[in-house]
Structure formats: C-alpha cells, structure tokens
Amino acid sequence: IRTVHKLRSKRYDIAINLCHLFTERGAKRMRLLMRTISAGKTLGRNTDGLGTFYDDWIFDSWEDPSYSGLHEVELNLDLVRHLGAEDPAEGLEFWIGEEDRNSMQKVLAGEGVLGNRSHRMVLNPGGDAVYKRWPEEHFAVLGDLLIQKTGTEVIMVVSGGDRPMVDRIISRMERKPVNLAGKLSLLELAALLETSDLMVTNDTGPMHLAAAVGTPVLAFFGPGRPGAPGKPGRYAPYGPDGFHVMMYRPVVCDRCIDFDCKERECLTKILPGEVFEQVEHRLALKQEKYR
Numbered sequence: 001i002r003t004v005h006k007l008r009s010k011r012y013d014i015a016i017n018l019c020h021l022f023t024e025r026g027a028k029r030m031r032l033l034m035r036t037i038s039a040g041k042t043l044g045r046n047t048d049g050l051g052t053f054y055d056d057w058i059f060d061s062w063e064d065p066s067y068s069g070l071h072e073v074e075l076n077l078d079l080v081r082h083l084g085a086e087d088p089a090e091g092l093e094f095w096i097g098e099e100d101r102n103s104m105q106k107v108l109a110g111e112g113v114l115g116n117r118s119h120r121m122v123l124n125p126g127g128d129a130v131y132k133r134w135p136e137e138h139f140a141v142l143g144d145l146l147i148q149k150t151g152t153e154v155i156m157v158v159s160g161g162d163r164p165m166v167d168r169i170i171s172r173m174e175r176k177p178v179n180l181a182g183k184l185s186l187l188e189l190a191a192l193l194e195t196s197d198l199m200v201t202n203d204t205g206p207m208h209l210a211a212a213v214g215t216p217v218l219a220f221f222g223p224g225r226p227g228a229p230g231k232p233g234r235y236a237p238y239g240p241d242g243f244h245v246m247m248y249r250p251v252v253c254d255r256c257i258d259f260d261c262k263e264r265e266c267l268t269k270i271l272p273g274e275v276f277e278q279v280e281h282r283l284a285l286k287q288e289k290y291r
Helices: 002-009 024-037 072-081 098-110 136-150 160-171 186-194 205-212 272-285
Strands: 014-017 041-047 056-060 120-124 153-156 198-202 217-220 245-247
Touching: 002 024, 014 024, 024 041, 041 072, 056 072, 098 186, 120 136, 120 205, 136 153, 136 160, 136 272, 153 160, 186 205, 198 205, 198 272, 205 217, 217 272, 245 272
Parallel strands: 014 041, 041 056, 120 153, 120 198, 198 217, 217 245
Antiparallel strands: none
C-alpha cells in the first residue's frame, strides 16, 4: 500500500504495463492498480480482450496462432513504438562496467583459472522452476564430454541456494570443472558470460542475461516449450535467427504446465550425446557475437 501511495504521489503523465494479462482476476487487479496510481494516461497490452480498461493499448493474444511466434521483446517494443519511440534494432543490451569485469577476473584467478583454454563454456544447471531442469546426471556427462573431447574450460554457475546440486553433479564427473556456484554477483555473471563462447542452460533468467550480452545460448525447454519447430516463441533467448540453439523433445503431453511432473520425458529424453553434437556444431560456426 505504501508503494502504491508513493506512485500516486508522483503524478505520472503515463503508466505503462509491459506484461500480458493471463486471467480476468489479474486484469481486474491491474485495472485497480492503474486507477490507484492515477496517471494522466495508461497504456498496456490488451491480451485477448482483457486489457480494454487501458486508455490506449495494442492487441496481444494467447489464443490467436499468429501471435505464437512473436517474442516478448518484440511485443514490448511494439508497445513503446505505439508511443512514438524509435527502436535502433541493435538487440538487447546489458551494461557492464570495468569494475565488474575486474571483479569477475579476480574471482576466476582465485579459482586458479588462467583462461588459456581454446573455449570457455558456462553450464547453468539451476533454476527456480525445478520442473524445467535438465537432469543433473545429464549435465555431469555433458561436462565430461566437453572437457575430455574439446579441452573446453567448463564453468559451473548457479545461485547460492543451488550449490548442493552442483556438488552432486561434480561428484559424478571424471574431470572437474570450475565451480563458481553462488560466487558471482549478477554483474560479475554478466561479465563472465561476455567472455564465454557458449552458455548451456535451463530455461532461466541467466539464459536471457547471456543473450543480452551477445553470447550464444544452448537452452533446454520442457513444459511450456518455446513453440513449434522453427518458431522460437515468446520466452526463448532473444537474438538473430540461428544464433541460439533450443532443445526440446516433443512428447504426448506436449505444452503442459505440470509443476509436479516427475517423469519430465520432454527433458530426460534429451541425451548428453546429442547436446554435445549441437555444441560442437555451434562452436564450429565461429559466428561473431551479434552485439
């Protein structure tokens, strides 16, 4: 309530909601928030008719198939373009200072990382949504393949709460990666990703951070996969066509959002060997970063 009153006191000229509306209940709450803020004008995404309360809006849809291939970034850009803003079409940006880069290098030096390998690859086996995680044992096998067959410098990153998971993965491996689990700030992680050739990750926030600094991503998608083959969908890593690699396994229960699923065949059936082949192919392209 205090935050809402503070927003109201600012007397904003315009209030913009970049998020889509899932339900009528959510739409009612957003309408109440916008009314309470009492900005001069409200703007948002009218998702399947739920956002007509905005003073001005662009249409958005979960039901119309023509919207299934649109990325969230593009939809949000459409919204601000509606206001007259210009898009320089330079992709995502995430600003990293030299202080953050130097701090990241100190962390690597503390782990004995010399940076003299042919490639640097970041593996992110974590993520808040457990049902979206590629199996730990698969990450262990992939890590060994990368180190043994390519001489890649493999670095494990997760948040502090997922450290035990990384410990389990490393205990399964014959060759030990660099373990930076819980040791990096957000800006230090961005600086690390900036220096990496590829990130292998679950569908998580760091996946989008890698895309924002222009680093290729190989991402695993399970429940609520990104879209039909060839259509990246709304929540895939953002970038030029073919720049990122998305891996998912179509199954009978495709496009579910079962948070309690134990089988997760859409993820478990993505095998380390085929992932390794995709990594080799992506590295062989030697494609420049798009930013």
